[in-house]
Amino acid sequence: MMSWLQGLDPTVQDVLSAFGRALLVILPIFMLVPFMIWYERRLLSWMQDRVGPNRTGNITFSRKSKLVPGFLKGKKFKLFGLLQSIADGVKLFTKEDILPGHIDRFLFLIAPSISLFVSLSLAGTLPWGPFPKLTPVADVNIGLLYVMAISSLGAYGSVLAGYASNNKYSLMGGLRASAQLISYELAMGVALGCMVLVTGSLKMTDMVAQQSQPLWGVVPFLYNWNVFTPWGFIATIVFFVCMIAESNRPPFDLPEAENELVAGYHTEYSTKRWGLFMMAEYIAMFTFSMIFFTVFFGGYLLPIRIDNPSFKAIEGYLAPLTMLGKGAFGLSLYIWLRATFPRLRYDQLMNLGWKFLLPLATGNLMIIASFLFAQKAYGNLAGAGVAAVGYILLIAIWLANRSKKSEVEKMESRTATMVSDTDTPTIVVGTRRKPAAPAPAPGGGE
Amino acid sequence: MVGVPLGAYLALAVFMFCTGAAGVIIRRNPIVIFMCIELMLNAVNLTFLSFARYKFAMVDPSVQEGSRQALAAADRAIGGQMMVVFIMAVAAAEVAVGLGIIMAIYRLRDNIDVDELNLLKS
Amino acid sequence: MSITPNLLVFGALAGPAALAAIGVVASKNAVRSALCLVVNFFLLAFLYFTLQAEMLGITQIVVYAGAIMVLFLFVIMLLNLGSLQLFDEKKDIKQPIGIALGVSLAGMLAAVVVPNFMKVDDAKKVLPNYGSPQAVGSFLFTQYTVPFEGVAILLLVGVVGSILLAKRRIS
Numbered sequence: 057m058m059s060w061l062q063g064l065d066p067t068v069q070d071v072l073s074a075f076g077r078a079l080l081v082i083l084p085i086f087m088l089v090p091f092m093i094w095y096e097r098r099l100l101s102w103m104q105d106r107v108g109p110n111r112t113g114n115i116t117f118s119r120k121s122k123l124v125p126g127f128l129k130g131k132k133f134k135l136f137g138l139l140q141s142i143a144d145g146v147k148l149f150t151k152e153d154i155l156p157g158h159i160d161r162f163l164f165l166i167a168p169s170i171s172l173f174v175s176l177s178l179a180g181t182l183p184w185g186p187f188p189k190l191t192p193v194a195d196v197n198i199g200l201l202y203v204m205a206i207s208s209l210g211a212y213g214s215v216l217a218g219y220a221s222n223n224k225y226s227l228m229g230g231l232r233a234s235a236q237l238i239s240y241e242l243a244m245g246v247a248l249g250c251m252v253l254v255t256g257s258l259k260m261t262d263m264v265a266q267q268s269q270p271l272w273g274v275v276p277f278l279y280n281w282n283v284f285t286p287w288g289f290i291a292t293i294v295f296f297v298c299m300i301a302e303s304n305r306p307p308f309d310l311p312e313a314e315n316e317l318v319a320g321y322h323t324e325y326s327t328k329r330w331g332l333f334m335m336a337e338y339i340a341m342f343t344f345s346m347i348f349f350t351v352f353f354g355g356y357l358l359p360i361r362i363d364n365p366s367f368k369a370i371e372g373y374l375a376p377l378t379m380l381g382k383g384a385f386g387l388s389l390y391i392w393l394r395a396t397f398p399r400l401r402y403d404q405l406m407n408l409g410w411k412f413l414l415p416l417a418t419g420n421l422m423i424i425a426s427f428l429f430a431q432k433a434y435g436n437l438a439g440a441g442v443a444a445v446g447y448i449l450l451i452a453i454w455l456a457n458r459s460k461k462s463e464v465e466k467m468e469s470r471t472a473t474m475v476s477d478t479d480t481p482t483i484v485v486g487t488r489r490k491p492a493a494p495a496p497a498p499g500g501g502e
Numbered sequence: 503m504v505g506v507p508l509g510a511y512l513a514l515a516v517f518m519f520c521t522g523a524a525g526v527i528i529r530r531n532p533i534v535i536f537m538c539i540e541l542m543l544n545a546v547n548l549t550f551l552s553f554a555r556y557k558f559a560m561v562d563p564s565v566q567e568g569s570r571q572a573l574a575a576a577d578r579a580i581g582g583q584m585m586v587v588f589i590m591a592v593a594a595a596e597v598a599v600g601l602g603i604i605m606a607i608y609r610l611r612d613n614i615d616v617d618e619l620n621l622l623k624s
Numbered sequence: 625m626s627i628t629p630n631l632l633v634f635g636a637l638a639g640p641a642a643l644a645a646i647g648v649v650a651s652k653n654a655v656r657s658a659l660c661l662v663v664n665f666f667l668l669a670f671l672y673f674t675l676q677a678e679m680l681g682i683t684q685i686v687v688y689a690g691a692i693m694v695l696f697l698f699v700i701m702l703l704n705l706g707s708l709q710l711f712d713e714k715k716d717i718k719q720p721i722g723i724a725l726g727v728s729l730a731g732m733l734a735a736v737v738v739p740n741f742m743k744v745d746d747a748k749k750v751l752p753n754y755g756s757p758q759a760v761g762s763f764l765f766t767q768y769t770v771p772f773e774g775v776a777i778l779l780l781v782g783v784v785g786s787i788l789l790a791k792r793r794i795s
Contacts, residue, residue: 204686208686209689241690507744510638512737516737517730521648521649524727524729527726528649528718533699534649536696540661547668552675557744559750580754580760588772591778598782601696602787602790605790
């Protein structure tokens with residue numbers, strides 16, 4: 057097999073290996089989706105003091121049947137409901153496929169695939185370990201920009217779905233999705249830019265390598281994760297919020313808010329196509345959390361650091377598992393937030409994105425730039441001083457703005473709604489009838 | 503790419519540019535007209551990049567590395583890319599203002615057919 | 625000229641890009657036009673990659689496909705221009721004239737420009753770092769600082785202008 061491979065043309069070899077690495081990124085995450093859904097349901101139930109799906113897949117063998125071998129008689133096997141999402145998947149893919157009328161058929165059919173394409177290709181430049189072949193597509197010097205580029209394409213799936221469904225609620229969902237993604241992408245880009253400035257490279261592996269130093273250069277048993285610096289901490293918060301908004305998860309799930317828009321952009325979808333949206337959402341969650349942990353929490357590095365070649369080797373072999381573990385932890389954060397926070401109002405969403413996260417990230421970027429400049433020109437102490445002055449200024453500006461804003465806010469929250477007060481939507485159902493006679497007061501009459 | 507002549511890239515750019523130009527004349531929906539202008543701008547971008555790559559990006563063996571001539575050569579090679587950066591930025595500004603104008607017109611007249619925007623004519 | 629694998633790759637990118645360009649003009653529905661344009665920009669980004677302009681290729685996706693086209697779609701949907709009834713393109717004299725003009729322009733340009741460069745092949749050896757983010761960035765902030773700042777001011781003016789245009793007057 058190997059000799060046959062080596063006999064091939066180098067171009068063909070490259071293409072084959074590219075396919076292999078693409079499978080490396082697609083298959084594991086794809087196979088994890090049912091378990092992610094199960095995990096979310098179970099964790100959510102636990103947080104809400106419910107039981108959740110815990111039955112599917114439990115097997116109890118009969119005591120009396122002759123078909124059961126002796127050692128299995130009366131035995132019980134618990135799978136904790138792990139097969140629930142697989143059963144759901146089978147149901148989704150075998151249900152009757154309903155296509156509503158008056159839709160834009162072509163766009164309706166390709167919209168879920170666009171969503172899935174975007175979430176699957178998001179992880180193209182993510183390093184799964186210290187070996188170069190473990191980066192799925194290529195460890196290029198535009199790695200982080202690639203993530204930004206692909207995640208900016210994520211709007212198309214929901215926007216086109218919303219448009220093609222020919223449904224007002226879907227259209228509103230699509231509009232909200234596009235507005236939300238444009239708004240939060242900016243802050244996300246600036247937050248990533250902060251870390252690019254610190255690292256001095258757009259390569260993901262360089263980022264991890266920079267984080268593999270001892271913490272602050274002094275603590276030998278911890279890694280120098282980006283989150284442990286003040287600018288890194290701010291960028292972490294900004295990126296985390298933007299990441300949740302980008303993947304349309306609660307508390308930022310405005311595009312599919314069920315009490316306003318039925319189900320948002322996928323109202324008209326059912327069966328497989330709805331399943332594709334679901335899968336895309338979960339894959340995007342997992343990939344985004346892996347990117348988050350790669351940029352700010354050291355990627356495939358273990359939480360503790362031992363300066364020892366054999367430890368390094370073990371860490372290298374454990375790297376894919378570490379990545380999966382960190383991804384699962386990120387997933388838990390997503391679910392935790394879903395269980396904790398109520399959904400934001402639309403104007404709150406816009407205010408948070410444009411008036412808080414973007415200025416914060418931009419100020420942070422300026423402070424890092426001046427810190428790096430001062431450190432390079434005048435030494436460490438000057439750098440620290442410049443950074444401290446910068447952060448004090450940032451906080452001062454924020455406090456000054458906060459006290460000024462309180463009067464303006466009331467007006468803004470009224471004007472920023474999508475539907476103005478004057479043209480109230482009228483919904484006509486059937487023919488107009490006279491209002492029904494008022495019901496008799498309870499307890500009256502007889 | 504080695505094996506692809508410069509003419510192939512230019513042919514695509516010419517095609518895109520002329521499609522965009524024809525679209526600007528044919529269509530009446532101002533947003534589509536905008537898109538056609540974007541198409542033309544992108545054709546120009548492609549031309550810049552392919553000329554920069556094919557004409558100025560090769561290494562001249564007679565020039566010493568790090569010398570003044572080498573820096574000048576790098577400057578020439580990067581010029582096309584710089585133009586593309588600026589074109590992209592200008593296009594972004596243009597789109598922001600243009601879409602704002604379209605929104606304003608729509609709010610004013612409930613109709614944005616370019617053939618009926620003839621207030622200045624009479 | 626012989627058919628090389630690279631030429632096939634180029635064809636696989638350029639052919640759909642050209643088709644998408646036609647789709648922008650020909651499709652009656654504005655949303656479809658926008659989608660065709662997205663496809664075109666996406667493929668153009670890959671063509672930029674083949675020209676080794678990685679930074680610009682990825683910028684093309686971020687700026688054009690990711691931001692500008694989403695804005696276009698947003699406005700199309702906000703104004704509800706996607707519906708077919710609003711813009712039934714009338715058959716008038718402009719259409720044949722436009723097509724004829726486009727074809728003749730393409731013919732003239734192609735006849736003059738393209739044959740001259742059919743023989744020009746790519747250099748085997750390219751400057752190191754050509755098109756990398758480092759190269760683009762360092763030139764942008766050294767030699768091209770003044771135009772860069774000019775473009776920055778232009779963008780700022782554009783943002784302020786569009787906010788002014790889009791602002792709803794509160795009575």
